[in-house]
Amino acid sequence: MLNFLNKKSCCSVETDTPGDLERIILVGNPNVGKSVIFNHFSDSYAVVSNYPGTTVAISKGKTKIGEKEFEIIDTPGMYSLQPITDEERVSQNYLFDNKAYVYLHVIDAKNLQRMLPLTLQLIEAQVPLILVLNMMDEAQHRGVSINASRLEKMLGIPVICTTSINGEGLDKLEDAIAGYSFQPGAGNVRYSKGIEYAIDSISSLLKSEYSISKRSVAQMLLLNDKLAYEKVKQNNEDTEVIRRIVEGTEKEYSDPLNYTITVERQNYVNEIVDPVMKTDRIVYQKGIETSKENKNSLGQRIDKLLIQPLTGIPILLIILYFGLYKFVGGFAAGTVVDYLEGTLFGEQINPWVIENFNAVVPFPIIQDLFVGEYGIFTQAVTYAIALIMPLVGAFFIVFSIIEDTGYLPRLAMLIDRVFKKIGMSGRAVIPMVLGFGCATMATMVTRTLETRREKLIASMLLALAIPCSAQLGVILGVLSFSGTALAIWAIVIAIELVTIGYISSKLMPGEKPSFFIEMPPLRLPKLSNVLVKTYSRMQWYFLEVLPLFVLASVLIWLGRLTGLFDIAVRLLGYPSQWIGLPAEAGLMFFYGFFRRDFGAAGLFDMYNAGMLTEVNLVVAAITLTLFMPCIAQFLVTVKERGIKTAFAMATFIFPGAFAVGFIVNYLLTNFGVVL
Amino acid sequence: MKISEDAENIIERMWVHINEEKNESMDLTSLGLDDKSPAVQELLEAENIVLSDTHATLSEEGDANGRTVVRRRRLAERLLVDVLNTKEKHVRSSACEFEHILHRGIDENVCILLGHPRTCPHGKEIPEGECCIKAREELEHVVASLSALKKGQCGNIAYFDMREDKKMQKMLAMGVLPGIPVKLVQSYPSYVFDLNHTRYAVDKEIADSIYVRIERD
Numbered sequence: 001m002l003n004f005l006n007k008k009s010c011c012s013v014e015t016d017t018p019g020d021l022e023r024i025i026l027v028g029n030p031n032v033g034k035s036v037i038f039n040h041f042s043d044s045y046a047v048v049s050n051y052p053g054t055t056v057a058i059s060k061g062k063t064k065i066g067e068k069e070f071e072i073i074d075t076p077g078m079y080s081l082q083p084i085t086d087e088e089r090v091s092q093n094y095l096f097d098n099k100a101y102v103y104l105h106v107i108d109a110k111n112l113q114r115m116l117p118l119t120l121q122l123i124e125a126q127v128p129l130i131l132v133l134n135m136m137d138e139a140q141h142r143g144v145s146i147n148a149s150r151l152e153k154m155l156g157i158p159v160i161c162t163t164s165i166n167g168e169g170l171d172k173l174e175d176a177i178a179g180y181s182f183q184p185g186a187g188n189v190r191y192s193k194g195i196e197y198a199i200d201s202i203s204s205l206l207k208s209e210y211s212i213s214k215r216s217v218a219q220m221l222l223l224n225d226k227l228a229y230e231k232v233k234q235n236n237e238d239t240e241v242i243r244r245i246v247e248g249t250e251k252e253y254s255d256p257l258n259y260t261i262t263v264e265r266q267n268y269v270n271e272i273v274d275p276v277m278k279t280d281r282i283v284y285q286k287g288i289e290t291s292k293e294n295k296n297s298l299g300q301r302i303d304k305l306l307i308q309p310l311t312g313i314p315i316l317l318i319i320l321y322f323g324l325y326k327f328v329g330g331f332a333a334g335t336v337v338d339y340l341e342g343t344l345f346g347e348q349i350n351p352w353v354i355e356n357f358n359a360v361v362p363f364p365i366i367q368d369l370f371v372g373e374y375g376i377f378t379q380a381v382t383y384a385i386a387l388i389m390p391l392v393g394a395f396f397i398v399f400s401i402i403e404d405t406g407y408l409p410r411l412a413m414l415i416d417r418v419f420k421k422i423g424m425s426g427r428a429v430i431p432m433v434l435g436f437g438c439a440t441m442a443t444m445v446t447r448t449l450e451t452r453r454e455k456l457i458a459s460m461l462l463a464l465a466i467p468c469s470a471q472l473g474v475i476l477g478v479l480s481f482s483g484t485a486l487a488i489w490a491i492v493i494a495i496e497l498v499t500i501g502y503i504s505s506k507l508m509p510g511e512k513p514s515f516f517i518e519m520p521p522l523r524l525p526k527l528s529n530v531l532v533k534t535y536s537r538m539q540w541y542f543l544e545v546l547p548l549f550v551l552a553s554v555l556i557w558l559g560r561l562t563g564l565f566d567i568a569v570r571l572l573g574y575p576s577q578w579i580g581l582p583a584e585a586g587l588m589f590f591y592g593f594f595r596r597d598f599g600a601a602g603l604f605d606m607y608n609a610g611m612l613t614e615v616n617l618v619v620a621a622i623t624l625t626l627f628m629p630c631i632a633q634f635l636v637t638v639k640e641r642g643i644k645t646a647f648a649m650a651t652f653i654f655p656g657a658f659a660v661g662f663i664v665n666y667l668l669t670n671f672g673v674v675l
Numbered sequence: 676m677k678i679s680e681d682a683e684n685i686i687e688r689m690w691v692h693i694n695e696e697k698n699e700s701m702d703l704t705s706l707g708l709d710d711k712s713p714a715v716q717e718l719l720e721a722e723n724i725v726l727s728d729t730h731a732t733l734s735e736e737g738d739a740n741g742r743t744v745v746r747r748r749r750l751a752e753r754l755l756v757d758v759l760n761t762k763e764k765h766v767r768s769s770a771c772e773f774e775h776i777l778h779r780g781i782d783e784n785v786c787i788l789l790g791h792p793r794t795c796p797h798g799k800e801i802p803e804g805e806c807c808i809k810a811r812e813e814l815e816h817v818v819a820s821l822s823a824l825k826k827g828q829c830g831n832i833a834y835f836d837m838r839e840d841k842k843m844q845k846m847l848a849m850g851v852l853p854g855i856p857v858k859l860v861q862s863y864p865s866y867v868f869d870l871n872h873t874r875y876a877v878d879k880e881i882a883d884s885i886y887v888r889i890e891r892d
Contacts, residue, residue, distance in 0.1 A: 079848035079849070080847070080848055082844060084841070084844055084845055084848055108872075110872045111850075111871065111872050111873055113871065114850040114870075114871060114872075114873065142872065144872075255837065256837055256840065256843060258840075258843065258844060258847065259837055259843060259847065262847045262852065263852060263853065266852050307860075307861055307867060308861065309863065309864055409876065410876075412876070413864070413865045413867060413876035414864055414865075415864075416864065416865045416876070416878055417864045417865070417878075420878070425878070426865065426876070426878075514842070514845070514878060514880055514881060515865065515876070515877060515878040515881070516845060516849060516875060516876070516877040516878070516881055517875065517876050517877075518849075518873060518874070518875055519867065519874040519875065519876055520874075521874075
């Protein structure tokens with residue numbers, strides 16, 4: 001039984017949980033399995049994947065542990081209490097503002113040495129804390145064994161070993177949570193004199209209470225943390241004196257304080273880890289363990305092929321060909337859509353619904369609203385279910401599989417050099433690829449990018465040139481009559497993408513992007529995880545598009561009653577005619593305002609009706625791809641980038657799309673290109 | 676062929692006169708010598724110098740010999756001043772005697788003992804010996820930026836560029852800290868490396884700013 005069907009919403013969307021339940025908060029580095037643990041306990045679902053930075057906002061859910069109900073919260077991955085990216089800032093902010101029943105610091109057991117510093121920071125903050133050593137299976141696989149009870153004594157907090165992906169140890173974790181009572185940890189780092197002195201002086205200056213210890217706040221202030229200064233200012237503390245202490249201490253040390261503190265903390269961690277962690281090295285080589293089994297394992301050999309450009313790029317093309325072209329463009333857009341739209345809805349469901357509806361409701365105006373040519377059922381629902389769902393679903397299945405194998409960071413690594421030319425780092429490949437599914441969703445994910453400039457360029461290109469899966473599916477289907485047509489479309493879009501990216505990277509001020517990404521080991525995707533993820537993404541998508549489709553139907557209905565609809569379509573008919581299309585194509589662009597995929601559906605209809613010549617099809621496909629971001633994406637862009645930026649983008653994109661369409665039409669007709 | 680102390684003194688003067696003071700040739704009469712002097716005869720026989728009238732130039736071999744004599748003399752000066760604590764006024768005369776004793780092999784040992792000094796106590800450059808070149812190369816190869824590593828090379832993080840605050844924070848977040856073992860997996864199109872148990876991919880700018888103490892095989 002697909003028990004996930006009754007799980008609530010998804011996709012890092014904040015959902016409010018009523019009541020004042022006590023909170024369990026998950027924190028930790030990216031990619032250590034926080035979301036898997038969250039999903040185990042929670043009644044709602046967070047999208048989990050094998051690449052860093054999936055959780056871009058806080059997800060909340062409810063859970064029952066022992067006899068008690070809790071609110072469980074998943075925070076975006078963070079490396080330390082001093083954040084670099086926006087996602088980390090979200091977690092830091094959360095820590096500052098919320099009291100918790102207990103924090104679960106989830107770490108990757110084999111990387112104990114690297115991740116324990118954050119545990120120590122949390123112990124310093126004196127928050128209630130349980131340390132979860134996750135991914136024990138991978139640690140064992142690498143010959144790493146950890147003496148958890150000894151670690152527990154040294155840190156003075158409960159330590160639980162788990163392998164969350166197959167549920168191992170989660171019962172123990174549950175017991176530990178149920179029986180938890182606060183004990184201040186023992187693992188307090190002592191820093192060198194000057195730093196200790198500064199921390200003491202700053203904490204003694206702090207008059208208000210914070211949800212984390214004063215020692216911890218003082219440390220953040222010493223490192224000039226923006227958020228800490230804000231919070232302290234809000235509480236009317238004497239920031240002038242604090243700043244003077246900080247400046248004095250900075251002068252005392254030759255290295256930056258951040259560095260010094262981190263090194264001192266790490267030295268302390270090494271002292272803890274040494275007696276606790278053992279590595280059986282089968283072949284110990286130059287400080288890095290390469291056990292025979294690991295080196296020759298299939299996964300590592302595949303990994304090697306994926307990351308070398310000589311083999312990696314052909315593999316990428318194969319994935320694109322089968323994943324996108326064959327599966328989404330061929331199978332979903334062809335076979336499935338033909339059946340659903342043509343046969344199931346076109347011949348069976350819709351005629352039956354129309355007949356019955358008309359029999360029950362004898363008013364033509366109402367009939368028109370629900371089952372007319374542009375009716376809520378006959379158009380909005382039919383489009384959404386029969387055309388858009390299969391395309392988007394197919395794309396998300398492919399995307400989820402690719403995502404779960406851990407291929408995306410490898411793709412980011414392969415493509416970084418190219419992306420740098422258009423002002424983005426390889427990291428941006430994740431929202432860009434996701435954009436082929438739904439540009440609205442992708443615009444949200446641009447949050448994981450580091451600089452404002454990079455986010456801006458990414459949202460711009462997403463709005464401009466990345467067709468969403470529905471568009472892509474329809475375009476691939478419509479243009480499949482000729483390879484040349486498809487090639488022209490792809491080349492024009494690619495040129496536009498590269499040119500605009502290149503120009504904006506030259507013009508836009510701000511920091512150049514830098515690239516680093518963690519590459520987790522390749523994993524075989526779990527079917528259940530892929531299905532759950534695809535399902536929750538589609539659910540999100542469906543809830544997102546259907547209201548807009550319905551709204552479009554209602555507006556068109558109103559427009560037709562008042563005659564405004566004809567004016568709007570006629571107005572859009574002019575630019576359509578300039579690019580050589582029949583005036584009726586205005587309707588398609590009109591749809592495009594609501595949702596990109598809706599516009600694609602319009603194109604599909606005109607194609608089926610045989611209203612377009614081959615050149616028309618190419619020009620229409622190009623213009624539609626470059627056309628305005630849809631309302632949904634536009635709204636998200638407003639939310640993420642601000643209203644001014646969003647409008648600036650729109651005013652540039654709208655005429656731009658028609659201009660490119662005009663040029664392509666001019667060239668194709670004047671040179672008499674036969675497709 | 677070994678040459679006499681007098682002959683060594685002549686080519687030493689000639690080497691400095693020609694190579695450091697940038698003259699075409701040396702007038703032997705300025706040294707109170709002519710082509711009949713036994714030391715000059717010896718140098719001519721050993722094909723260390725070429726004579727035209729009273730002007731002498733160094734042959735290739737003479738140049739090399741002159742260079743080592745100068746090197747030995749200046750090393751001797753360094754030894755006398757730095758190690759034996761000789762008073763300034765005695766340095767010159769003692770060095771004159773010392774330089775003839777420091778033959779090949781011994782001068783290298785002295786050079787290593789002194790830590791491959793670059794200048795003599797008077798501030799003049801000491802010509803590099805083979806040992807100096809080797810030592811410098813080794814030093815360069817001991818610590819290199821991550822981007823200069825060869826595929827598969829291992830080492831430990833030595834230090835990293837800390838000039839930019841943001842960049843440094845990123846390194847610290849990744850766990851790039853002195854002493855952590857690192858191995859370069861791939862260098863194109865991006866730099867891929869294992870840091871302890873975690874694999875990262877970074878761009879050239881970041882790879883350039885991480886320095887690794889390379890472990891030798």
